[in-house]
Amino acid sequence: MRVIDKKSIAVLPFVNLSNDINNVYFCDGLTEEIINALASIKVLLVTSRTSSFYFKNKKVTSKEIREKLKVATFIEGSVRTSKNKMRITVQMIDALDDFHFWSETFDRNPENIFEIQDEISLFIAEKLREHIGHLEIEDKLVEAIDVPVAIYREYLKGRYYMMRLDYKNSIKGVNILKEVIHKSPNFSNPYLDINLAYVNMGTMGLLPALEAYEKAQPYLLKALELDPNSSRSQLNLAWIECWQNWNLKKAYEHANKALEMQQTDDIYLTISNFLTVEGKLDAASNYLDKALQLDPYAAINHHYKGFLYYLKEDYKTAIPYLKKALDLDPKLPFPPIYIGICLLMSGKPNEALTYFGSLEGVSVKDLTKLGGETMCYAMLNETEKCNEGLKELETYSNTDLVDKAFTFLILVNALLDNNEKVIDLITQAYNNRLPVILLLNPSPILKPVKNHKRFKDIMLKAIPDNLNYKQKKKYKQALLDSNEIKKYSKELEQIMIDYKLYLNPDLSLKDLASYLELPANYVSQLLNLGFQKNFSEYVNTYRISEFKERVLLEENKGLTLMAVAYDSGFNSKTVFNTFFKKIEGITPNTYLKSNS
Structure with a gap:
């Protein structure tokens, strides 16, 4: 079970206490603006809109919020408006200990809408800092918009x-x-x-x-x-650079700029998408886990978790995530494709055929039923039905459904071992700049053609940093150069801040390497040259900083020094005392006395 981070918060949808339907729009807008404002505060983990609004108009207990959203604190509020007055009531609840530790009523002029949003966001941030510890808070969290x-x-x-x-x-x-x-x-x-x-x-x-x-x-x-400089704009630019321009380097630049402004689930999901395109599936999973942490009720996050397991050929694990996505959003078109394919690739072609045949609605319109059944006929050696399906799929290759049509044409021919035909179709897709090209690289169904020279050439033209074909060239016997050390050092520091890996007492060098998608010996070298530390020194430096912050908190005054040290990631009294004295020059007890 994941430990709940004390710097995590959810903002539940504000309740409309007025009869005016127009006030509902304001309540939702106020909730969203507070979520966005708090998300701009570094190290604060803010549940995204989708998961917060999942609880709209539902009566829930503090325990349910803690268990379902995995947050330490949550906000709830209400809005009542009259002609010239707006009353906003806000409460902050400690979800871990189940008590209201702050509430406030704001009586304001409805015309001062931007000032109200900023004032309440700042007030919440300040009260949160008083309760959970230090946060860097800007003077303004919500900028006024120049419109009436x-x-x-x-x-x-x-x-x-x-x-x-x-x-x-x-x-x-x-x-x-x-x-x-x-x-x-x-x-x-x-x-x-x-x-x-x-x-x-x-x-x-x-x-x-x-x-x-x-x-x-x-x-x-x-x-x-x-x-051009808002996080939403940067995120849109990242998508354009990846899926339209096929420029992953620029795509990462824009996505990371967006992440610097706000830590939101859709940004983490986007970076996970880009890593998937490169074939970096472990790193993609790490970023996707962060998206799920911030938005556990977003259907697309559960779908993508299942999709990553599919790419890793762990079909049994993939299916429950894909089904969870459909439970959350039955209209989401992607999960049915991969539920059926996972059944097919698990050696259950008849079960897959039944599943695809049962699909209705959106899935029929986007070729999932036709394409899925044709794949099943290919696996079942039902040649006549498979050829009929292929012919029908080909009729869509000059329509708005061209991308989906080519996807299924490529996959069906791969299952039929028509490798030359597969390469011809991929060449056509590449020449027509179809986005499907970017998702062929990690596809398990295309394993038989991945060593084909024409396939490699296309993948390297579309994805110059393709992991599957450049990794051996990239990691030569030579050491990391100065630019690589600078790049990966920055990435590693961000990962340590985002994921707090040091809180895991069993963290290993290999674990750290999986987040960077580098061999363990390269990460060891990176720590030595980029930080002048070995693995233990590097990780324990973070643990010491965590201890220093935790041991001074009011809530921890009843704990022993070692209890706080264990909570900070240490698993040995000797190691803790040795490192603390080495880094701080004094004993932990002396530090506590001098700072009490």
Whole structure:
């Protein structure tokens, strides 16, 4: 069971206590703004919107929040409005010990909407710091937007409908947001939200993908023109660089910039996507775990966890995650593809055929049923039915479903051992710049062609840093050069901050290496040259810092020094005392007395 980080928090949706439906939009908007504001505070783990809003209009106990969201603290509140007055009540609850340790009522003018958001976010951050320990908090967490309050309220209304994610409400939200743009053309948020609405509709099969992405593109470009430096803009740029421009180096740059601004699950998921493209599946899993920690009720996070297990050929473990994704969002189009393929690759072609045959709705429209059944016929040696399926799939190769059609054509031919045909199809997909190319690299079904020269050439052109084909060249007998040491040192420090690996008393050099996707001997060299420390010195330095922070907390005053040391990652009294004196020059007891 994962230990709950004391610097973790969830903001539950604020409750509307007014009769006015328009106040619902404000309540949701206020909740989102507080989540975004708190997410900008370094080292604070903030549950993402999807998981917070999972509990909207549900009565839940402190224990349920602690167990389901794995947070130490949560916020709940309510909003009541009248003509000239708004009353916002906010409470902060310690989920670990189940008590309300702070509540406040804000009576404010509804017109001061941006000041209210910033004031409440800062107040929460300050009270949180008093309760859990030091946090670096900026003077402002929510920047005022240069639009009239009435238009901002309309924006919140549009976003409210857009985030309901079905076709009817998405279109309604888009139309409201277009009207907001007409009134305030320099307001960047509605452009980003319209872009997101179309991308979501294309991804979920509510619109043809090509049509949806074409509609989304101009809104994204305008948003980037107006505000290129927000975390959302940087994240969108990362997606463009990867999936449209096939430039992973720039994609990582934008994604890491976004991560520096905010630690959100969609940024961690995005980086996991990029690592998957390169074939770095262990590192992708690590980043995906972080996304799941921040948003355990996001269907796409569970789907991707299952997808990574599929790529690792652990089909039995993959299926429950894929089914959990469908439980959370039955309209998500991706999980059915891989549930069926996992059954197929587990040696259960008849069970897979039954599963694909039972699919309805979105899955029919996006070729999952047709493609899945054709794959099953290939495995069952039902040649006539397989050829019929291939012919029908080929009819979609010049339509909006071209990417999905090529995916299944490639996979079916791979199962039939038509390796030359597979390479021909991959060449066509590459020449047409189909995004499917980027997900062929780690596919277990394509293992028979991965050593084919033409396949290697295409993969290296599409993904220059391809792990499968460049790793041996990359790690020569020569030592890491100075640029690599600088790059990996920065990555390692960020990983230690994000994941707090040092709290694991059994942490090994090999464990550390898996997060960097480097051989253990290279990480050993990196520690020596980049930090002038061996593995034990490096990790125990973090543990000493953790101990120094924990031992001074009011909540730990009843614990012995060694109890705090064990909580900080040490598993030996001798090692703890030796390292503490070596680093601090005094004993732990002397340190405590001098700082009490």
